[in-house]
Amino acid sequence: MDGIDGRMSEWRGEQHRVASQVVVYESVAPKNYHGDATRRFHSYAPHLRDFIKSFNKKKNSILVGGLDVSFPTDESEESIAVYAILEFTFDNNDNNDDVKISTIATDVENRVVYRSHKFFYPSVPYIPSYLAFRENDPLCELISSQIEKQPSLKPDVIMVDGNGQWHERRAGIACFVGVKTGIPTIGVGKTFYSLDGYLSKEHVLSLIRSSVESWYREHVNHESPVEKRRHRRCASGDIGMPRWVLIVDSHPISCTQDEDERLLATQDKSSPTCSKIKHATIQDMLKELHTIARGLAIPMQDDKGETLAYALVGHGGNQSNRDESGTKTPIYVSVGSHISSEDAVSLCALLSYVRIPEPVREADLYGRQVLREKGKK
Numbered sequence: 001m002d003g004i005d006g007r008m009s010e011w012r013g014e015q016h017r018v019a020s021q022v023v024v025y026e027s028v029a030p031k032n033y034h035g036d037a038t039r040r041f042h043s044y045a046p047h048l049r050d051f052i053k054s055f056n057k058k059k060n061s062i063l064v065g066g067l068d069v070s071f072p073t074d075e076s077e078e079s080i081a082v083y084a085i086l087e088f089t090f091d092n093n094d095n096n097d098d099v100k101i102s103t104i105a106t107d108v109e110n111r112v113v114y115r116s117h118k119f120f121y122p123s124v125p126y127i128p129s130y131l132a133f134r135e136n137d138p139l140c141e142l143i144s145s146q147i148e149k150q151p152s153l154k155p156d157v158i159m160v161d162g163n164g165q166w167h168e169r170r171a172g173i174a175c176f177v178g179v180k181t182g183i184p185t186i187g188v189g190k191t192f193y194s195l196d197g198y199l200s201k202e203h204v205l206s207l208i209r210s211s212v213e214s215w216y217r218e219h220v221n222h223e224s225p226v227e228k229r230r231h232r233r234c235a236s237g238d239i240g241m242p243r244w245v246l247i248v249d250s251h252p253i254s255c256t257q258d259e260d261e262r263l264l265a266t267q268d269k270s271s272p273t274c275s276k277i278k279h280a281t282i283q284d285m286l287k288e289l290h291t292i293a294r295g296l297a298i299p300m301q302d303d304k305g306e307t308l309a310y311a312l313v314g315h316g317g318n319q320s321n322r323d324e325s326g327t328k329t330p331i332y333v334s335v336g337s338h339i340s341s342e343d344a345v346s347l348c349a350l351l352s353y354v355r356i357p358e359p360v361r362e363a364d365l366y367g368r369q370v371l372r373e374k375g376k377k
Helices: 003-021 130-149 173-181 201-222 225-236 260-268 282-289 341-350 359-377
Strands: 039-046 060-071 080-088 101-103 112-120 157-161 184-188 245-248 294-301 307-313 332-339
Touching: 003 130, 003 173, 039 080, 060 130, 060 359, 080 130, 080 359, 112 130, 112 359, 130 173, 157 173, 157 341, 157 359, 173 184, 184 341, 201 245, 201 282, 201 294, 201 307, 245 341, 294 341, 307 341, 332 341
Parallel strands: 060 157, 157 184, 245 294
Antiparallel strands: 039 245, 060 080, 080 101, 080 112, 184 332, 294 307, 307 332
16 A cells, blocks of 8 residues: 555554553552442542552652643644643642642642643644654653653653543554553543544533433432531531542443433433422532532443543632532543553542643643744744
């Protein structure tokens, strides 16, 4: 084969090779249902001590990298790859359930410990599902340069603007970065990517809303008085925010069902619909969710029934008052390599003050700043 068809055949082979080298850790954390009688939702918090390599030398901090690439509308202009590293601190408590992550300062700039960028001209054209071949080399060069110049700042985890295993050949850009660097890597998809070409963004959003409604119905009907008092204290600021994310155990977003089956599966008919549920808006539900968790994660499965990603909603919230509500617009989190899917989505929820996790958001903001300054010259 010649031309672009031949190159695509080579790329597919490379994607299969990368996918075969991805390391996905199994979660060993017990499932805590917090009084959920239906056992459809369990909480999960990352066991930082299990995967942060620098824990012994930095007992109260974690370095998280963020990667982003911006392409100009005019292909004759240079693209830019951006790399930022943020440091977060957490309480060093022997009881892992009490570990709380917080930033080392309220000023965003003070949290950034490293930033770099690289201008480049893409060597291959834009072709859907092959974006890694445009982005991987400049991103990995930035990481290699940072580790060589400032090895003490090697990140414990890297978040990439793009998908990981949520890819038709299980080899998104986050997988390429994770396999190449050996660093735990997470793919953060800002927009929905359809694996099969049939599962639409609109229908996924409907399924996510149905999952939120199902949780809210269970929460209103079955929450104990003790839990309600605790949640009111949390909402009023008397106690801190929990650090866990709620994970849906049933009715995943699946490529194996048609649209009617998917939507019907998420609709819970077993619990009565009280007036509070009937009149609640999605924002009302997410505000209530935010008093007990950092977000709701809905599993996303491929046509083989394997969970390759989570749709995360209800995380983040207003940056100036991030304990009040979460965002209704989801992000799509998948493993790049060397991390469990539960740790990946939980870390994204923990490190999101707005919709996008701070490391990726900082990389994006820095890239925009560099481009603005370049445009003024």
